[in-house]
Amino acid sequence: MASITIRRLDDRVKEALRLRAARNGRSMEEEARDILESTLTPPKLSAEGLRAISEKLAALRAPGAPSLVDELIAERRAEAARE
Numbered sequence: 001m002a003s004i005t006i007r008r009l010d011d012r013v014k015e016a017l018r019l020r021a022a023r024n025g026r027s028m029e030e031e032a033r034d035i036l037e038s039t040l041t042p043p044k045l046s047a048e049g050l051r052a053i054s055e056k057l058a059a060l061r062a063p064g065a066p067s068l069v070d071e072l073i074a075e076r077r078a079e080a081a082r083e
Contacts, residue, residue: 017031
């Protein structure tokens, strides 16, 4: 694991970090680590989470409009016909 030192941190930022850590029952170091990880690491979605997102996107599609998969298949078929 790597370590970092942050210099010239504004006192207001440090105080906000201290208060947030206290609210969450963590040390300032743990809180800073959590903030960095949650901000810089892409979320890990389960199959169920991906399905829920897919359903929400499908609900935004106009009724009767082809799905993205249908559009991609049609596009690929058109490309193959031109070849």
